[in-house]
Amino acid sequence: MGTTQLESVPEPKYWHLRTVLSEALDSEFSVGEILPNERDLAARFGVARATLRQALEQLELEGRLQRRRGVGTTVAPPRVGVAVGTEQHAWPGAPEDAWQPVDSAMEVPPAAVAAALETGSDDTVHTVRRSRTSHGQLVATELLYIPAASVPDLTAIDAPSGAARARAVLREVQHLPLEGQDRAVELGSARADDARDLDRLPGSPVLVVTTRFFAQGRTAALSVATYRADTCRLTFGDSPGVEIHHTPEQRAS
């Protein structure tokens, strides 16, 4: 029984470890349970701590584990479904909107945003910060860019900043006739400020949802929303969405 394993396909140690741990999570652990610490686990599997960490990182990416510095590693609950495709054809700030206004100010947007809004690269636009909560946890932050031309009646009549100003901007934008919207999802890594808001480390994987709102033949508003990739499953239908674990390695014939 010396050499039970086959040498032909030497899969990386961390990948094999990931599989072993994944199966252990399925069968021997329950949600919220604390795993042994990394040094113990590494010793138990006979690998260096860095190798073990590579396996844990994979599992965290897949939403199976949650790690917190100074605390430990716990078994993560299933990802929460977060509706993104609902409120179709409604402006941000509409009554059923899931977002909470946080702050607003006039700012010069990043160059790519200015290009999409067709504003000059030095022009300021209304920038509204919002956040979104699900099951009592902050799951996303958003930056909403609205050119001054989209809300002409708002010229300096309201508070200069703060949540009140954010609400005023959102109130104004409802008056425009919304002609359509389009949306894109891509992988990103959390900027330092988003990471802080989302209680993650800088560089954590996030899902970036970019939404363009069209009115009067132009892009009248642009939203860049940053969702925690570890805890969120973005749903686009009206139903809550399927919970499919795509991880399993086996595929029975």
Place this chain on the structure above:
Amino acid sequence: MGTTQLESVPEPKYWHLRTVLSEALDSEFSVGEILPNERDLAARFGVARATLRQALEQLELEGRLQRRRGVGTTVAPPRVGVAVGTEQHAWPGAPEDAWQPVDSAMEVPPAAVAAALETGSDDTVHTVRRSRTSHGQLVATELLYIPAASVPDLTAIDAPSGAARARAVLREVQHLPLEGQDRAVELGSARADDARDLDRLPGSPVLVVTTRFFAQGRTAALSVATYRADTCRLTFGDSPGVEIHHTPEQRAS
């Protein structure tokens, strides 16, 4: 000029490196250009190779770099927009469908899939493998699960496997009245086989799009599509989508 930087927020080296490299990519490199190798870069920045690699991994996650073993690290082109939300209300295999059938067989699906399809956990279902190409490159693989009950006229009349069988299954499913669909997007890591198809390493980040197709009050088909997260931006409108680089750290006041 000794201590220009402030010590108060000692950001990790790899994060700072990422920022420096990111700016260098913007200003001094063009798409497709080859970067110096990791050992040289690490020496140039005075860090260990592992630390440099942490920074490169971030940039690769963000779609800025492309690394290939044995070849080198190159500057990645902007992500390609891949339409996911079009073909709304059409079965897979409809004429305008972007997917290429690859193979098909009767298989026992993973437990979570069986649950969504409401089949017994030991029942086989039609499993169609398809792939999707964009700009000459394979960007996604798909597993499409169709319970035998959804295609009653297909009982063993066609080829036992292969692309021809896949086409036969897809042809049959068109006959059902499609009542609706819903969709979810989440982050995953590539399984060994998907990784091979997508020309990535096992564990590479992927965007998993799960689509349920409803007919006759049941889930009549379920698609699990795996997109390369580094090269793809999933778009959901009818227009090609915005190309927003969310990476920039600065946010001018």
Place this chain on the structure above:
DNA sequence: GAGTGGTCTAGACCACTTC
């Protein structure tokens, strides 16, 4: 065979949470 990125090690120290 030379050069690349990918894996792995064994250690050290740091930042953070909890007691």
Place this chain on the structure above:
DNA sequence: AAGTGGTCTAGACCACTCC
């Protein structure tokens, strides 16, 4: 103060591509 995960180092060897 003790214990956790996060960062970093300096090396080694492996798998792969290309010449």
